[in-house]
Amino acid sequence: MPAIRVQNLSKEYVIGGRPRAHETFREMLADAFLSPYRRYRRLGGDASREERFFALKDVSFEIAPGEVVGIIGRNGAGKSTLLKVLSGITEPTAGRVELTGRTSSLLEVGTGFHQDLTGRENIFLNGALLGMSQAEIREKFDDIVAFSEVEKFLDTPVKHYSSGMYVRLAFAVAAHLEPEILIVDEVLSVGDAKFQQKCLGKMEDAARSGRTVLLVSHNMTAVRSLCSRAIWLDSGSIVMDGDAGAVSAAYLESNAKIALEQIWENPDTAPGNDRIRIHRVSIGPDGEGSTGGLSVATPLRLAFEFWNRAPSAQLNLSMVLYDIHNVCIFNSFSEPRPYPEGLVRGICHIPGNLLNDAKYRVRLLIVEDTSVPLVDLDSLAFFEIRETERPGKWYGKWVGVIRPRLEWETECLSPIGK
Ligand SMILES: Nc1ncnc2c1ncn2[C@@H]1O[C@H](COP(=O)(O)OP(=O)(O)OP(=O)(O)O)[C@@H](O)[C@H]1O
Ligand SMILES: [Mg+2]
The missing domain is CATH 2.70.50.60 (abc- transporter (atp binding component) like domain)
Known part of the structure; x- marks a missing residue:
């Protein structure tokens, strides 16, 4: 049985008009934390004219237990939307998703944590949302705090955290609650290099211990080193799904606008x-x-x-x-x-x-x-780099990653018959 099965998934958003009622309790929580900028940017313009568009269009794939899969694609491709649907933060417009296993997700800053609660309270709230008992959470508590390095601020409401501190704690929680499926959105863009390294290490551990990991990243080096498979999304649809090296290379090539x-x-x-x-x-x-x-x-x-x-x-x-x-x-x-x-x-x-x-x-x-x-x-x-004019009659592809012009010496050592 796959760990994640996504069938003909579509998500339609309405831009403009009135904000609709929240579909789920988690979405309401998530929305309450989004910065005003994000919210009103989308609602700006003529409020009477509604525009609909699909952030996800008929997306289908399956992920086997233990697979580590990178989701890649340009800004606005629908990556975060996909993770939000998978995490139950938002409802799909059409299609279905099935997850088999306890799932923990780290989505963009602003989702998952309750702003008025302290770091400590959020750890317990998140554990409870994952279906863990108080005793189970207590057992992991010290590791979470140590990993996050926010010990001094544990009893401060998270709304006073810097975005770096926030992500540290959120990642620590998501990774330590021993989920069977770990879903991570772009954690590597926040935090310093040392913390990114720690996160990568933790995701590698999760992958090695057979957990299913789904991560969104713009960092192709990270995708290639962590993931065996990558799914490339563009405008809400899958462009390519396969080996992480091949998919990321195709993606980079498509981006390779020759900007001199x-x-x-x-x-x-x-x-x-x-x-x-x-x-x-x-x-x-x-x-x-x-x-x-x-x-x-x-x-x-x-x-x-x-x-x-x-x-x-x-x-x-x-x-x-x-x-x-x-x-x-x-x-x-x-x-x-x-x-x-x-x-x-x-x-x-x-x-x-x-x-x-x-x-x-x-x-x-x-x-x-x-x-x-x-x-x-x-x-x-x-x-x-383009081809030069070539002497001779061979016009095929010149093989090799480099093409140095090296010196050659040729001579006939013993001519026959002289
Ligand atoms: N709540 C919302 N209401 C309306 N439109 C939305 C909402 N959330 C996302 N969108 C739009 O859906 C599209 C897909 O957004 P999404 O956040 O999934 O992209 P992404 O691939 O994660 O991009 P990035 O790389 O910038 O994080 C975008 O055009 C975005 O503006
Ligand atoms: Mg995103």
């Missing part, structure tokens, strides 16, 4: 954090007067500009290049040195006749003391 220059104008919202923010990335031919496309023979210049707010740190840029199958082509980094506070540029030169004709993804890390990544941008840029 990208600029983030706002130093407060650009990718990065309060020490480092990316300003601009550009990829073009190296050398003066070179224009036009990037071919196999073209030397490349990759420029990365960032705002540095870590003036005393020894920094180096580290670039990792991948192909669309996520094969790592190479990693190259700059000399570590301190930079003054301000806009900093690093340029990497890739010689011509090294890369093959293919699409590439650029990951950039900015590293402190050659050991601590301050930022790690998995898919900072994409570019494509």
Whole structure:
């Protein structure tokens, strides 16, 4: 019997008009915690005109017990909606879902916890919702608190928690109540690197001990390392369902718009954090007067500009290049040195006749003391190298992840008959 069975599932939302009555008690709780922004953004505009659209359209799949499955897709694809239906937070419009096993879910910040209750009370409330006895919850209590690292705030209402603290506690609760099915939405986007690592470890444990795990993530590296299978959703429908490596590669390729220059104008919202923010990335031919496309023979210049707010740190840029199958082509980094506070540029030169004709993804890390990544941008840029004019008569695909032009020597060692 599958752990999760989803049959012809659809979820229709009505935008505009009056908010409808809450369908379930859990949805009411969840809605009460959503920030006003989220709620009113959807309700803005002409309130008399209702617009309907499907956040999920005829979705069907089955997940076997013990499978670890990643749900991937662009913003608004319907991933969270799917998890909400599976967790019973919202009712489907059509179709059905069946879950066999005790289920625990960690959805977006705002769901699952009662804002006016303290951390301690929420732990017990969540356990009770999972059908656990007080004694069972008490047994897990210390582990949850230790994992979450919010001990000092246990008796503070969670509405005073920072989003990081909130997610720590929510993840700790979801993971420690020993569910048979663990459903996790995008936990890796919140919290610091150390906590993300802890969460990944915990999900690996859950997977190894045979639990069924369903996780939504935008981080393809995490999906590939944790999941055996991935389901790619777009506009509410399944685009692809299969091996995690293959599905994530197809997804990345579909996203691989060839952006040769990208600029983030706002130093407060650009990718990065309060020490480092990316300003601009550009990829073009190296050398003066070179224009036009990037071919196999073209030397490349990759420029990365960032705002540095870590003036005393020894920094180096580290670039990792991948192909669309996520094969790592190479990693190259700059000399570590301190930079003054301000806009900093690093340029990497890739010689011509090294890369093959293919699409590439650029990951950039900015590293402190050659050991601590301050930022790690998995898919900072994409570019494509095109075929050059080839001598000879062979026009087939030139195989290989790289295509260096190497020196050859050929000679005839002993001519016959001389
Ligand atoms: N309560 C709601 N009322 C109306 N529309 C909604 C509601 N919740 C979600 N939507 C819409 O449904 C669509 C799917 O949203 P969903 O949150 O499932 O996307 P997602 O794949 O999780 O995206 P992200 O990667 O940004 O988290 C979006 O267009 C969203 O705006
Ligand atoms: Mg979501």
